[in-house]
Amino acid sequence: MPHKKFPYYPIFLDVEDHDVVIVGGGAVCTRKAETMMRYGANVTVVAPDVTEEIAGWAESGKINLRRKEYEDGDLDGASIVIASTDDECVNGRVARDCRRRKIPVNVVDVTHLCEFIVPAIVDKGSVHLAISTGGKSPALARTLKEDLQKLVGPEYSELNDLLGSLRPSAKKALPTDADRKRFFDGILARGVLQMLRDGKRDEAHETIARACEEAGVEFPARAK
Template structure:
């Protein structure tokens, strides 16, 4: 270990920053967050530092650094590009046993500034000992994605009730178990979802009734898994997936996303596809309620977004009937994800000022849609689950007045490495796909924006594109 990790109390303590450029401004903001009394010395003051003067009540001295400037300082940071000044700062600081950091010059430092994850009062610091600052920032970004913004306020709540927990729960080992369950369970999730008053009330009740044997009710998280690419998951989705006891998922959830679920979680497949439902929707609703009533934390993992053709509202209604806590985590819907990965903007000033999402389910071998509205110009139409009825859709658009040459795109398994884009027109598309081995899920986009695909495409999984 090249450096001993240490947290220093700098509240109201005099600290010196030598230099007043962009980098110095970043260091000033860090020191200010710690409550330091900051003096800045530099012959030239950048606009960034000038803007910080009133915000943090900085003492700015506009001249070059001298050895006398270190008196009474508790900590010094030098952020200049002048080697002689940096060397003088370090030499003078060491003579007076004052911790000193020279930005991007480890050999002149007695301490280094780590990458910081600030969820005060919880603070984490990551360092490579100056070997690779970029690598430490990348690691910080990964950890940041796992720690909710409300984590610090949750810590303050725990601090508030530490005494009460100690009074009611003995021995210490049981207190540890109590806190582990509390800070990873339903009370914490209530807090993260903004129900802080309810979370505090339930925490207090749990402390005062620790000897009760009443049934523990779990909760359900409806999580949008997005269109397929794991990188499109939200931070909240990933966190809940990694703490779930049970994951109920459908066929639109890619294997790569399912691999991110907690390893020991029970996984229940309820895949739904045309004419082949492993479980009817009503049974899925009751399954979620039954698992939660058994005390499980349940993730209902749904492709795309739970509230866009995902039947999430129906599942929530059942949970409400059973008085079960739930969260809904939005996902990137297929329309947005597949269009973006295909280089097809859904709206564009020169092509479309509106966008309509519809479902293309067949009923009595026809697709019952308001074609008179859909063929209006200057709009984009996105059709979910429309592959089976595609011939009918194209013919109906033409019948109701759309140009046979209106561009149309069929996107297969969008955002994944199996993505394939077939570009045609309303007239040519049925023949284009007739002998193609199309693998669902698919999405259909109709509108002149499709013509922008060639110019704007950027995602190239082996360039699987077919044209008329």
Template sequence: MEGFYPINLKVKKRKVLIVGGGKVAFRKVKNLLSYGAHILVVSPRVLPEIESMAVDGLIKLFQVKYNRTYLEGCCLVIGATDDREVNEKIAQDAQNAGIPVNIVDIPSLCTFLVPAVLRRGSLTISVSTEGKSPAMSGRIKKGLENSYGEEFSLLLDYLGGLRKKILQEVDDPGIRRKIFMEMSDPELVKLVQEKDLSRLEEKCREIINKNQGFIMEDL
């Protein structure tokens, strides 16, 4: 099967190069900052908002023409210029250096694509059409927003802490899998929606004790 292999990449405290200084570049900067990336922007001209970010120390800014030296130490490169020749050079330089590169709106020059993303805390739902219809990706994402509310963020935080305890105290991998599967029951989401946290804890204890065969009192 051809296409792009979906992957989630940790960029926190890692260097990301964005070439371009317009509205698209600004959106990319804001998004990557929310994931903790160290952003380097290279562009002769930039929006005042990008310049302000640099003044505030949120990003590093070089108001010069792109050259390959700015790739050094980067884990990702994004080209967001309106110059086809510059975009092609960015793509070629990044690929030669073995660095994943995305050229906005030109999938043929990309080694990775940025999907439409819905985030609810630790829950990330991404939608991609492999660049064939970003508008469709956005529409599908919009349709998911009402189905996946903030309750999923709260539930995942709770289950994440519980998972560590189960991994420590339940030895059998098969039983652990069964417990984790039952804890993905939509009923638990409903309990969070209803703010019935005592019943949520009770339900999780029931699932663990039923499958494990002993009483796990402290959750």
């Protein structure tokens, strides 16, 4: 087997309606549960003691809560597991049990026990940027996140939504991947991102509409 050049393979997962088990009930697990709920996961928290937020979510039916010590059976049906307890032995057991069951596991801030790590996320509407230092420096990842938050404005999300709305009609009008690549690259080359950044929304839409007309691609009414 060749030596790995990179420790982790970057990937975006759709966790909607997937069962995610979080072992631990402190502040870190609260943040992890909140994030997983935001992305539509079915969250189960396993811990004898939990924060007020976790207890409140459980009472309102937003998550499942098992107020108990961790057991191997708590992993039944789990697609993803996250562990962050104050007991290293429990964290280690969770990691071993997950590996035996072939369930991806993240033990927060214990890289050698992780099968996946969670990146710092820059959320700009429909555009998400994930940042990882391979678990070596969370502080640097946070710094990169702060820098990108300033660099990437709302115009990226707006343009992403506009271009996304063109994909169905572009697939009908332009038969090959190369044709579609030229079409979308051509739109970007016309400077529409800068137009949106400068608040020239009508000009940007008109520019995209002209590109569509030239290529025989329908410009959706909802994008006008």
